[in-house]
Amino acid sequence: MQASLSLSVSNPAAIPRSSHGFESSIPFPSKPVNLRFCGLRREALGFSSASSYPLSTSRSSRSIARSNKVSASLGGANGSSSAPKSFDYDLIIIGAGVGGHGAALHAVEKGLKTAIVEGDVVGGTCVNRGCVPSKALLAVSGRMRELQNEHHLKALGLQVSAAGYDRQGVADHANNLATKIRGNLTNSMKALGVDILTGFGAVLGPQKVKVGKDTVVTAKDIIIATGSVPFVPKGIEVDGKTVITSDHALKLEFVPDWIAIVGSGYIGLEFSDVYTALGSEVTFVEALDQLMPGFDPEIGKLAQRVLINPRKIDYHTGVFATKITPANNGKPVTIELIDAKTKEPKETLEVDAALIATGRAPFTNGLGLENINVATQRGFIPVDERMRVIDSNGDLVPHLFCIGDANGKMMLAHAASAQGISVVEQLTGRDHVLNHLSIPAACFTHPEISMVGLTEPQAREKAELEGFEVAVAKTSFKANTKALAENEGEGLAKLIYRPDNGEILGVHIFGLHAADLIHEASNAIALGTRIQDLKLAVHAHPTLSEVLDELFKSAKVNAHVGSSPVAEPVAV
């Protein structure tokens, strides 16, 4: 569980704000890209050593029947008083991604009899097609970048002869990592006694789930955790070879000389880091007026100066890609751009490949939501702050929850997991509301970007509304001994806070290992620790964590140490 949480900082799960705008202006395609169901056979084999060909419902129903017996006896022992009949399970989770996995492990710990339904492969997007394999590629790109930076190496007194790479080797590393993490996830659930039901899950009615074609399982509570798929705006033809989504890009089947990346959020930015390190040139296509729209403007600007301007990258902002045609018959990939505001045609790009990174769309089709009178909003399942599903009349659907990308609250793997844990807490008698403002996010470029809480404009808007004062403190990595020892002094940490009571509103970091540094701030927000108390905390010297130490110390808080009561976390 620890492992699964710590590796889960998501990139593809994130939906950049630009794509929100994009989606709202272009209707969601009626049929999401259907790539996920091919893993059924593999999963069946992984599930049990019994080699039963052909794969049939009889086998899966047999396995369900077996678990039925067990659960029947258990159910009898429990003698659940609230329910009129006995259930197969206390909790059934549809989707074994990071969110479902986190919920399942916590449920078992709390003594719930739990099953998890997976129609594809265990691990979901994050492990198989998202944050995990992309980290493998970024680990390679980071090293390539270092080895190619002669100036940097020379400053350290290092001499390295030409750095090169083997594409297949890099791709294998990413694939092996995904396989390994998937194995860890599967084993951890099996070891704890979570039943993994293989098949596509759908809600049949209250407390009833269909798995595969005709197996019906009942559970006291149901969590939907079906996640998301890459969002492809209409007009874009994805052929999986020259016009690709992150799903294909992570397989690294080829490294184009020149690739256009549509969308400059987390996903696009990370891939630009990978591709430029491997020798590609990159052109960004961004619908909004500036790159990296989801980030704090100041951080975004600095990041652009370091991650975009000096690299072989150019960009077109304020444009939509209305039509993208894959390379064919000796012709390059063509991308037709129109002005985002005037809708006038602007320009046609000719490149070797295009990566569609316009965000992610919830994967909720075929979930049987009509059976329980739930209508999705742009594909997202509406939920309240406790992840309880809301039906089309605005009423809560009893015993049904939705976590993760499918509810769209915060499309990050670790957010899904946190939401799942929060639901299990509620199911086991402890009311819990997750504070989304305490959930950190990170972008694993070189150097990294991380953030938690509000951006400066958001904080100022909130301050205006609620009538409090906002202050900003900043520290540079240039003043940090460890960063200078690494010769990586480029970076900035920014703290947005209330000077009247020392509450942290947001922290944004751009610099070496920023993704690891953010947790001191996110924990402080989650626990309601005030800056005046953090100032007294001790940091080992010399470490990068002193960047945050400096940051907190440079904040000017009017309140006295320890005088402010710890505030309750606020829900969003």
Add this chain to the structure above:
Amino acid sequence: MASASSSLLSKVPTSSANTISFSASLSPALPLFPSQFHLRRHRKTGNALRVQSKIREIFMPALSSTMTEGKIVSWIKSEGDLLSKGESVVVVESDKADMDVETFYDGILAAIVVPEGESAPVGAPIGLLAETEEEIAEAKAKAASAGGSSPAPAPAAAAAAPAVSPSPPATAASAPPPPPRPADGPRKTVATPSAKKLAKQHKVDISKVVGTGPFGRVTPGDIEAAAGIVSTKPNVAAPAVAAQSAPVAAPKVASAPSTPALPGSTVVPFTTMQSAVSKNMLESLSVPSFRVGYPITTDALDALYEKVKPKGVTMTALLAKAAAMALAQHPVVNASCKDGKSFTYNSNINIAVAVAINGGLITPVLQDADKLDLYLLSQKWRELVEKARAKQLQPNEYNSGTFTLSNLGMFGVDRFDAILPPGQGAIMAVGASKPTVIADKDGFFSVKNKMLVNVTADHRIVYGADLAAFLQTFSKIIENPESLTM
């Protein structure tokens, strides 16, 4: 104030670390429009002509040495705002950082020429400053007309700036208007992101470059070729990958350009002086040079040297004086070729003499060596050497040479050739004077002191016959040295 009119770029005083003032003056094209220049002078002298003279332009400042264009991050002031001297007006983003730019003058921000988010080259007008409200409308009209013609005039102004040098009028007379872009219509140039960046950096017009990449696109290599750069491609990783699925990739890196240092060897970085020498020597490779040697008997010179030595005259001074006198008769050897297109005849004869000092090499210059007498020259030389030892030479005391003398005779070297320093037409290498058996025209042998001199010259301007004639004159002076003392 008056200085503001001369140069836009060099007059950007830094008032604080993060704040830069822009210099404002009448027009970026000032040197091109003398009439406006006069207008401005009028105003200065008090004849307040109420014409457009009070509208000043705010220029894109150069915030760093590498900055070629800047982006307007935000206008702190908006049109119509009153400005007072020293106030921040606009935030400009350079390649390095964002900086507040403040105004030199009081006035009213009449018009914003370059709006937020847009870029302008360094020196281009980005806004207009009016002194009074009446002028705002006029400034706006001006801004509107300027908007039409885009920032094109700015680079032209920059190009015209170096016209200060008193060079033949033909060259700088009128900067020709930028040639119209070849309007061969719809042909679209596709250039990769890196190619575009390089083109900007090296000021290459992409539309004129023929792309050799896939689908005829312009690649970084094409730009480098167009800019005349020899690509020092530092092992781009990609090509190695393109190779098929070769499982072993290691042996491909055979092209190690530099041999690794032997174990135990020490690497000592260049001092500043050594770096300068290295740079100068490399530069000389671009000059087509040739060498001509000449034997000279020195018995008469040696006799003279013995006579004047007690008066403090050195051999260096004697040789410098002799060379200077010969150069006076052969001005082409004292000329230099600066641009590859013209002769620059130097008005002075300044003899630089190479001296080994503290592990380095420096060339103190005996200025006007042809005009000074031997004794003054010797005295001057002693001063220069002392200054050189104390590292107190002023730049014009070591870089103003028009001809260089290098003498290794004192080591017993009988002949050598020297490398031509940049910016000079010729350098003379002097060997040792040695007793030599010489047959005269009647066939009688005698033993005389003979030295070999060897002159290296820039063949673009100095031809073989020129050099031979110069050497002949030089040898006559050395062989009949009485003129040296006059």
